[in-house]
Amino acid sequence: MNLEALDGRLLFAIPKKGRLHEKCLQLLSGADIQFRRPQRLDVCLVMNHPIALIFLPAADIPSFVGNGNVDLGITGHDVILEACMQDSVTEVLRLGFGKCSLQVQVPERGSVTAVEDLAGKRIVTSFEVLAGEFFNKIDDQLNLVADQRTKIQYIGGSVEAACALGLADGIVDLVESGDTMRAAGLRAISTVLETEAVLIKSNSSSRPDLTSLINLIGNRIAGVVAAEKFVVCSYNISRDALPLAVQITPGRRAPTISPLDQDGWVDVSSMVLKKDSAKVMDELVKIGAQDILIFAIDNCRV
Numbered sequence: 001m002n003l004e005a006l007d008g009r010l011l012f013a014i015p016k017k018g019r020l021h022e023k024c025l026q027l028l029s030g031a032d033i034q035f036r037r038p039q040r041l042d043v044c045l046v047m048n049h050p051i052a053l054i055f056l057p058a059a060d061i062p063s064f065v066g067n068g069n070v071d072l073g074i075t076g077h078d079v080i081l082e083a084c085m086q087d088s089v090t091e092v093l094r095l096g097f098g099k100c101s102l103q104v105q106v107p108e109r110g111s112v113t114a115v116e117d118l119a120g121k122r123i124v125t126s127f128e129v130l131a132g133e134f135f136n137k138i139d140d141q142l143n144l145v146a147d148q149r150t151k152i153q154y155i156g157g158s159v160e161a162a163c164a165l166g167l168a169d170g171i172v173d174l175v176e177s178g179d180t181m182r183a184a185g186l187r188a189i190s191t192v193l194e195t196e197a198v199l200i201k202s203n204s205s206s207r208p209d210l211t212s213l214i215n216l217i218g219n220r221i222a223g224v225v226a227a228e229k230f231v232v233c234s235y236n237i238s239r240d241a242l243p244l245a246v247q248i249t250p251g252r253r254a255p256t257i258s259p260l261d262q263d264g265w266v267d268v269s270s271m272v273l274k275k276d277s278a279k280v281m282d283e284l285v286k287i288g289a290q291d292i293l294i295f296a297i298d299n300c301r302v
């Protein structure tokens, strides 16, 4: 690609592989950011906005955005802290996916039960900064000096194999379902950090002209995220029970209440959290609501 084609465009970094990649493509599609990515090309032009997408490893995105090489990015909260870029980027929006925990793990059958038991021992991790900070505090609390302190060793992947291979007494790695951890015969004894994917913008951008485009993209992505998180609940209820109904479905701002062509009855519609929708329907049934319907939201602006 001719690099001049990037001139003036907002540069938006997207994870090129791994757990966040597919979800990011769905977000871009929901936000109507249209592009065609030629095979193996990590830079591509958006067809309907002055934006170029830069496909990068998730762990490299915080530095690219933080150093101002790229204006906007999607990555994990964990790798922002690991890259020490939390003061160089602004987390604009939590995206509701890529949720997992960075945890201290030890062999299931071993004698270690608390992180203090690991102090002074060997830890293997891909998160040497976060693991280092975590164990530094423990070493300090236990007044460990110099060569008594916990040894943190970085490896780039397959961290869960380190204990079985005799490289480590414990590891610090990401856990979502726990399948990887259990398959490796490990169990978690402490959580270093909870993380999820976030939309970030650079704090060192020298492009004030991009502000309105960044806001537009942020609002569109926020709409897609909200549409994923909420459903619309609609039902009929007698006016007498309306005060109770409004408590059950208060909506984001307030529920919409429309009169029905039947005396004393109204139709209520309200956004509710998808994860709460079954419980909300149960409660509405209890107060006499009828014809309760749940609608998925394709897209929205909040």
Ligand SMILES: Nc1ncnc2c1ncn2[C@@H]1O[C@H](COP(=O)(O)OP(=O)(O)OP(=O)(O)O)[C@@H](O)[C@H]1O
Residues within 6 Å of the ligand: 017, 018, 019, 020, 057, 058, 059, 075, 076, 077, 078, 079, 097, 098, 099, 100, 174, 175, 176, 177, 195, 196, 197
């Ligand atoms: N099991 C998981 N569940 C949810 N989110 C995860 C999980 N593993 C990693 N993540 C998130 O995705 C980010 C990128 O991790 P991932 O392991 O997918 O990256 P990668 O190393 O670039 O890809 P790959 O592992 O395919 O080489 C992590 O920093 C974390 O925020």
Ligand SMILES: O=P(O)(O)OC[C@H]1O[C@H](OP(=O)(O)OP(=O)(O)O)[C@H](O)[C@@H]1O
Residues within 6 Å of the ligand: 018, 019, 157, 158, 160, 173, 174, 175, 176, 177, 178, 179, 180, 181
């Ligand atoms: O608790 P779980 O649901 O099993 O997820 C945890 C695993 O997911 C991540 O790795 P991933 O599978 O993305 O691949 P990687 O090991 O190549 O990074 C992470 O590094 C763990 O190994």
